Amino acid sequence: MSEFHWSTILIISLIVIGSGITGALIQRAISTFKKRTQTIGRRVDIFPSFDDTLGTLCHSTDIKISDGTTEYRYKELHIVQIQLTNQGNYSYDDFKFGISLSEDNLAVYIEAQVPNRHHQVEQLTPVSFSEPKSQIDLLLRPLNKKGTYTLRLLILVPEGSKETGEIQFSSPLDIEFVHLPTATEVLEEAVRSTNISFGPFSVSFPK
Known part of the structure; x- marks a missing residue:
């Protein structure tokens, strides 16, 4: 009876210890998963300049x-449209990030499009027509998992330049900005993968 009693206690003790070790390992795995570098998707769509859009309809280029x-x-x-999407598994109460334009490009106006009134975009760097900037810091409050914010910028480029320079993204947080296909890239891919039947012929666009 005594042997049965002690063996039972030993088995229960081993089960408890094993459960504790398993729980600790699971907790550690969850913690590691949460601490991994988060990814923020960023899409940059650059619209044609006003001069290209209006063409000969305007007598003045100003x-x-x-x-x-x-x-x-x-x-x-x-006009440049920027879309940021939280692709990670972590929600941010405050998400601080920066936009850096090419040295000779200047933002003169920023407009934010938010999902609802409970989402806010704070410009930490004042930008205006009288005070243009090439480096801009902003705060998104909050940036939830799968959440998306859209920004529109008016960017001034040097006279004679038909395109804006590269736009860089940075953040003090442990995150990685990853490229999302632009509207143009999505459209081009759709066109390339399209087959059109024309009588006995099949027309496709080679990649």
């Missing part, structure tokens, strides 16, 4: 913009 009190004239102005 673009005049008014903020209600002052008029500003520009030669080369582009």
Whole structure:
């Protein structure tokens, strides 16, 4: 009876110890998973310049913009749309990040499009027509898992330049910005993968 009693205690003790070790390993695995580098998808769509869009409809190549009190004239102005999507498994109450334009590119206006009134975009770097910037810090509050924010920028480029330079993204957080296909790239891929039947012929666009 005594042997049965002690063997039972030994088995129970081993089960308890094993369960504790298993629980610790599971907790460690969960913690490691949460601490891994998070990924933020970023899409940058650059729309045609006003000059390219309007073409010969405008006699003047100058673009005049008014903020209600002052008029500003520009030669080369582009609309750039930036979309950020949290692809990680972690939600951020405050997500701070920065946008760096090419040295000779300047943002003169930023507009944020948020899902609802409970989402906010705070410009940590003031940007205006009278105070353009090439380096801009912003705060997204919050950035939940699978959450998306959209920003639109008016970017001034040097006269004679038809394209904006490369846009860099950075953050003090342990995250990695990954490329998301632009609207143009998605459309091009759709066209390349399209087959059109025309009578006895099949027309496709080679990749």
